[in-house]
Amino acid sequence: MLLQSPPYLHPGSTIGITCPAGFLPVEKAHACMQILERHGFRVKAGATVGSEHFYFSGTDEARCADLQQLLDDPETDAILMGRGGYGLSRIVDELDFTAFVEKPKWIWGFSDITVLHSHIQQQFGIATLHGPMCAAFTPETAQAPHIEATIHALLGKTLHYTLPPHPLNRSGTAQGILTGGNLALLAHLTGSPSQVDTEGKILFIEDIGEYRYNLDRMLLNLKRSGQLRDLAGLLVGDFTDTQDTTRPFGQDVDAIIADKVAAYTYPVLAGISAGHGPINFPLRLGQPAQLTVDETGGAFFNAGAEIVAI
Numbered sequence: 001m002l003l004q005s006p007p008y009l010h011p012g013s014t015i016g017i018t019c020p021a022g023f024l025p026v027e028k029a030h031a032c033m034q035i036l037e038r039h040g041f042r043v044k045a046g047a048t049v050g051s052e053h054f055y056f057s058g059t060d061e062a063r064c065a066d067l068q069q070l071l072d073d074p075e076t077d078a079i080l081m082g083r084g085g086y087g088l089s090r091i092v093d094e095l096d097f098t099a100f101v102e103k104p105k106w107i108w109g110f111s112d113i114t115v116l117h118s119h120i121q122q123q124f125g126i127a128t129l130h131g132p133m134c135a136a137f138t139p140e141t142a143q144a145p146h147i148e149a150t151i152h153a154l155l156g157k158t159l160h161y162t163l164p165p166h167p168l169n170r171s172g173t174a175q176g177i178l179t180g181g182n183l184a185l186l187a188h189l190t191g192s193p194s195q196v197d198t199e200g201k202i203l204f205i206e207d208i209g210e211y212r213y214n215l216d217r218m219l220l221n222l223k224r225s226g227q228l229r230d231l232a233g234l235l236v237g238d239f240t241d242t243q244d245t246t247r248p249f250g251q252d253v254d255a256i257i258a259d260k261v262a263a264y265t266y267p268v269l270a271g272i273s274a275g276h277g278p279i280n281f282p283l284r285l286g287q288p289a290q291l292t293v294d295e296t297g298g299a300f301f302n303a304g305a306e307i308v309a310i
Contacts, residue, residue: 084111102104
């Protein structure tokens with residue numbers, strides 16, 4: 001399958017916001033819209049922004065229709081998912097990607113949006129943007145490095161992150177297409193049409209709020225299904241708010257991950273601030289990437305037209 005990136009944005013490009021999963025308060029969407037407009041983008045909100053149906057931002061039918069409208073809209077250049085949570089798995093098989101494939105646009109979000117990232121990469125070979133969603137865009141964060149980097153990513157600039165040494169690191173150099181996202185969702189997608197073929201790819205993982213035994217189980221799921229076997233490299237983001245059981249599991253997060261990849265020789269780069277932490281640097285999934293790791297730390301490149309050092 002030929003890999004394809006949607007056209008990068010420019011001042012005047014249109015960003016649509018929809019909520020295909022959890023509920024998003026309308027005031028958080030408005031703050032985000034104002035910041036994006038200050039960067040020169042046109043922004044429009046879908047019908048699910050500020051709407052609610054129990055846990056979700058609307059019924060399955062309403063959330064599907066709202067996302068479908070933006071996928072089909074020829075004037076929309078990128079789609080920002082308002083928030084994650086849970087819900088995309090309930091609608092992904094009902095979406096029609098015909099117009100999207102004919103005119104790709106940037107799909108943007110993280111967490112539950114891993115379902116859409118993985119589905120689009122596996123089924124259509126089109127790049128997407130793993131990055132902060134509406135609640136991250138506030139007056140206090142408007143000029144934060146990770147928010148600025150997200151704008152850079154949309155504009156097509158190469159992302160370059162340098163990281164300090166980390167105990168989980170394993171030296172080496174890797175090149176490959178970047179894939180991955182939230183670990184719980186990657187495990188959830190195993191065996192489905194949305195599961196990405198990870199062979200020869202750089203896999204990124206992150207998660208939040210999981211018990212250590214469950215992280216072990218999810219990584220074991222990826223290992224047993226072959227998704228950790230033939231990687232070019234592993235990129236490890238934030239594992240925030242992890243929990244232990246009353247009777248201790250016996251390994252911390254680093255040890256759990258190290259154990260699951262011990263049989264392989266590819267490089268591992270850990271410590272990138274990407275995922276559910278307060279700082280969430282963007283990553284373009286489905287695009288070429290490179291990581292280098294040695295005793296001094298590591299570096300990660302994500303392809304684009306211009307390098308931005310972070």
